[in-house]
Amino acid sequence: SQQGEEDPQALSIQEGENATMNCSYKTSINNLQWYRQNSGRGLVHLILIRSNEREKHSGRLRVTLDTSKKSSSLLITASRAADTASYFCATSILTGGGNKLTFGTGTQLKVEL
Amino acid sequence: DAGVIQSPRHEVTEMGQEVTLRCKPISGHNSLFWYRQTMMRGLELLIYFNNNVPIDDSGMPEDRFSAKMPNASFSTLKIQPSEPRDSAVYFCASSLPGPISDRGQFFGPGTRLTVL
Numbered sequence: 001s002q003q004g005e006e007d008p009q010a011l012s013i014q015e016g017e018n019a020t021m022n023c024s025y026k027t028s029i030n031n032l033q034w035y036r037q038n039s040g041r042g043l044v045h046l047i048l049i050r051s052n053e054r055e056k057h058s059g060r061l062r063v064t065l066d067t068s069k070k071s072s073s074l075l076i077t078a079s080r081a082a083d084t085a086s087y088f089c090a091t092s093i094l095t096g097g098g099n100k101l102t103f104g105t106g107t108q109l110k111v112e113l
Numbered sequence: 114d115a116g117v118i119q120s121p122r123h124e125v126t127e128m129g130q131e132v133t134l135r136c137k138p139i140s141g142h143n144s145l146f147w148y149r150q151t152m153m154r155g156l157e158l159l160i161y162f163n164n165n166v167p168i169d170d171s172g173m174p175e176d177r178f179s180a181k182m183p184n185a186s187f188s189t190l191k192i193q194p195s196e197p198r199d200s201a202v203y204f205c206a207s208s209l210p211g212p213i214s215d216r217g218q219f220f221g222p223g224t225r226l227t228v229l
Contacts, residue, residue: 033217035220041222042117042206042221045216099144101218103148103158105155
């Protein structure tokens with residue numbers, strides 16, 4: 001079953017605007033990761049935030065994590081047409097053999113010129 | 114770096130046939146994951162290996178599915194016999210040992226499987 005639920009399912013914005021995507025999950029996690037998937041391609045890792053972190057930045061990306069609410073958000077600032085893709089959150093739990101990821105349902109982002 | 118390599122990229126087969134998907138992880142990565150992606154069920158973890166040993170196969174749908182990793186540079190996912198409901202995109206991913214890696218998992222381009 002999927003751990004993460006993302007909101008919204010689809011988002012359409014104009015180039016230059018900011019895009020915010022939210023992810024909620026159900027169980028305790030080791031870390032939370034965000035991935036991007038362009039149509040017909042594999043997923044690409046964007047950023048990882050650990051359970052003891054509250055905010056992390058990478059370029060135009062800003063991720064927050066609220067473990068008390070079991071939620072995370074991904075903010076893409078100054079969006080570009082090339083940001084058009086599906087975005088997935090993935091929660092990581094530590095198992096005996098390593099990190100196991102469970103992916104959310106994804107947000108389809110469309111950035112229009 | 115070549116990235117994760119999967120073959121074939123596309124596979125069309127008939128119900129009842131055996132299907133073998135192949136994956137070469139990134140050199141130096143010791144964890145390998147097989148996922149399946151469909152519109153209905155999203156991205157599901159099927160099985161993952163650490164140091165060539167299967168750790169968790171709870172996501173494997175049924176006995177028709179099997180996966181092997183005979184060495185650190187090669188893994189296969191086999192479906193025998195295949196059924197139309199197996200149609201999906203199958204991804205292989207690899208990663209450095211966790212929890213030390215901040216770089217997450219590296220995904221291959223996927224194999225699009227169509228079972229007629």
